[in-house]
Amino acid sequence: MSASAQDDPTPPPWGARERRSLLQRLTSERPTWDLVVVGAGITGAGIARDAALRGLSVLVIEAQDVAFGTSSRSTRLIHGGVRYLEQREFGLVYEALRERARLYEAAPHLVRPARFLFPAYRGDRLGPWMLRLGLTLYDTLNFHRGQGHDYLDPEATRIAEPMLRAEGLRGAVQYEDAVTDDARLTLAILSDARRHGAEVLTYAKVTGIAGPRGEHVVTLEDGTSIAAKVVTIAAGPWTGPALLGARGEGLLSLSKGTHIVVRSVDAPVRQPLVIQAPEQRRILFVVPWGTRTYLGTTDTAYEGDPGASGVTTEDEDEILDITRRVLPGARLDRDAIVSTWSGVRPLVRAEGAASDDTVELSRKHRIVERDDGVLAIVGGKLTTYRAMSEDIVDDVVARLLVTWPQSRPRPAACSTHTRPLVPGLPLDAHELEDPLLADLVPRHGAAARALAQTGRGTERLVDDLPYRWCEVDHAIAHEGVCHVIDLVRRRLPLVLTDRDQGAGVVREVAMRLVEAGGGTQVDIDAELERYRHEVHVETGRTPGVDALR
Ligand SMILES: Cc1cc2nc3c(=O)[nH]c(=O)nc-3n(C[C@H](O)[C@H](O)[C@H](O)COP(=O)(O)OP(=O)(O)OC[C@H]3O[C@@H](n4cnc5c(N)ncnc54)[C@H](O)[C@@H]3O)c2cc1C
Structure with a gap:
């Protein structure tokens, strides 16, 4: 792709014609790819973009649609994860906060900072002092970038959020995290990978990966075979024995999380809220989303098809009950629900862990290797996708360099730390007064200009x-x-x-x-x-x- 096309904020064409020509190329030219990535969630998208920017030839193969899996079913936060401090996951929180700062720069239209309000009530597991202590640590792990946390007494808490129940309120902390659109973030990463030469084939399930190290053959459900020097599996909760063989046995614990959506007039919160669910030892989020508000999530062990986790009335009631406790004036009954979604967390089971409680399992990622050299990456967070991708692509490049031809330019170093996901000048405040652009920018960034025209x-x-x-x-x-x-x-x-x-x-x-x-x-x-x-x-x-x- 030419340099000017790489600077164009409008993503390269990707419609029925491009799909037909890719299928044609796969069956007639039968190229050998440096890297085949299985799965087009945020992890696969991140790997493809990093590898394409380094100069590798990359094909992503996805069984369904881009972000079909967990990457369109999250709580949509780009966050350090205040809750992981309790589990002493300081490294994970530090990494996630660092990646959050990078995403503010790389995709300001998709990753929007917000002040989160985290109240403490009498009887809650985390009282005001624990919250202050935790958020002081959070600010420290963030190297005090941006606005630090504030402590609010009960009166100030109710001024910040008049919807909150007054009775039993002991105070709150207010701190910064960010809200995103998970599926569009994944798409933006993948579009940029395509801008730099990666190819993506959706609705093509991988049914087998064979062949020795360096000479893999990936088979699709329709019988098509594709040659690859390295294969990485980024199949989220689908990363089990079917793709990984024996290495996939018992690797993951799946945990289902449900969200419900209501109209914002029914739960008119002013900012994202973090609510404690004492019985479940968890927190829930209440997040304003334009004319809607969403609430979630549950965290329950799950077995079955990760693409069909669905939402039960028990899931809905659990969220409604927990939220009603702190937002008594909100209209939170079954009839108020506009829609719902649920996703399955691919949590890496700790080796020799005493507990399999999914609330306690780490959100850290792990790279696993099959005996034949096929790599898989599991666990992690939406927020940390870039660091995970860098980690595994470093490994991929090291493998490729063993047989790298002298005639070919060597792979470049990782450049995803600083590069914007959508090139081009961001829109200024004056442009955003235009109602059309104001609607388009949160999904398209600088590409909104051309789209509006x-x-x-x-x-x-x-x-x-x-x-x-x-x-x-x-x-x-x-x-x-x-x-x-x-x-x-x-x-x-x-x-x-x-x-x-x-x-x-x-x-x-x-x-x-x-x-x-x-x-x-x-x-x-x-x-x-x-x-x-x-x-x-x-x-x-x-x-x-x-x-x-
Ligand atoms: C309820 C919930 C809330 C969450 N909230 C947050 C949050 O607020 N912030 C955050 O940072 N993280 C959050 N996470 C975690 C985050 O969503 C996941 O870590 C991330 O989306 C995982 O992405 P992935 O690409 O690894 O997996 P997925 O997005 O699941 O992608 C895997 C892809 O592989 C494809 N695939 C599977 N098998 C095959 C095959 N045989 N052939 C080809 N393709 C295949 C699937 O169709 C799927 O599209 C949340 C997760 C859940 C479940």
């Missing part, structure tokens, strides 16, 4: 949500959308924020997608069926046919 479909899809029709066409042409659900769930989180899960607009979206790919009415019907099915699996809701216009 396309002149096509500047209306909102749904009146009280900031998603615009021009984004639908843009996603079809530039964001690797194969199915309607990819677009209305992960490119635009309509399924999570619209009371009808996007049912009112999904037919029009399907028509545009199918038209762009050269399909027929049968394909539109199939898209709508797939959308209905996947929304039901994830949220338990069934978008009604009647709602489809």
Whole structure:
């Protein structure tokens, strides 16, 4: 790709045509890739970007859509993890805070700092003094970058957040962390990997990895075989024996986390809140999200398909009960729920650990190697994806250098510490007064300028949500959308924020997608069926046919 294309904030084209030409290349040219990455969650995306920037040829293979797994089902925080201080995970907190600072620079449109309010009530496990102590340590591990924490007495706490229950309130700490859009962050990383030459094939499940060290053959479900010098598995909670063989036995403990979404008028909090759940020894977050507020998460051991963890009424009730305790004036009943999501944490099981309690398990990552040299990376956090990627790509480069041809330029050093995810000048305050740009920037950064000027479909899809029709066409042409659900769930989180899960607009979206790919009415019907099915699996809701216009 030319230098000017690498500086263009608009992501390179990535639609049906690019997919066809990649498939053609894989079957006719049959290239040998320096690196094949299995999984296009944030970890796989980070590995691909780091490796592509170093000059390696990279192919990412994803069984479903970009960020289909845990990377679109998190609490959407870029944070040091105050809670891990209790587990004395100082190294993890330090690393996550350092990565948070890097993400502020690399993706300011996607990683937005906020003041979090963490109250303490009578009977809570963590009282005001413990919170002050913890946050002092948090600020220290952050090298006192940014605004440090504040302690608020009960009166000041209620001024900061009048929704909080007054009875039993002992005070609060207010501190900085950041909120993101997990799926779009993953997409931005992957788009930048593509900008630097990486290829991504979605809806292609890896069913086997064979061959000796340095000469691996990756087999896809449809029988296609792909040659790779090094293979890294970044399959999150799917990293089990099917991909890792014996090394995958008992490697992970899976833990399910559920979130619910309500309208912000029903839980009008002014800032993200951290709530203690004394019985569960956990904390929950209440996060304002435009005209919505989301609440979560649960933390329960899980077995089964990580892509179909779903949400039960018990999950919903647990979150509603815990939150109602501190926000008595909020309308938090089952009818208030707009949508839900759940994800599965791929936690690395500690060797010889006495407890398998998922609340206590470390969020640190680990690199595992099969006997034939295939690598896998497991655990970690959304926040630490870049450091994890650097770690494993260093290893990949060392392996490749053993047989690196003299005629080829040597791989560059890692450069992801400082490079922006979307090149181009950020928008200034004056530009952000434009309501269209104000809607687009949080998802597109500097690319919003060109998107706003396309002149096509500047209306909102749904009146009280900031998603615009021009984004639908843009996603079809530039964001690797194969199915309607990819677009209305992960490119635009309509399924999570619209009371009808996007049912009112999904037919029009399907028509545009199918038209762009050269399909027929049968394909539109199939898209709508797939959308209905996947929304039901994830949220338990069934978008009604009647709602489809
Ligand atoms: C409820 C919850 C809340 C969380 N909150 C936060 C938070 O606020 N902040 C934070 O920093 N972290 C958070 N995390 C952790 C974070 O979300 C995960 O660590 C991260 O998303 C894991 O990314 P991943 O790429 O490793 O895995 P995934 O995102 O799960 O990606 C793995 C991918 O591999 C694909 N795959 C699987 N098998 C195959 C195959 N055979 N062939 C091809 N592809 C395959 C899957 O389809 C999937 O897309 C949270 C996690 C959960 C569950």
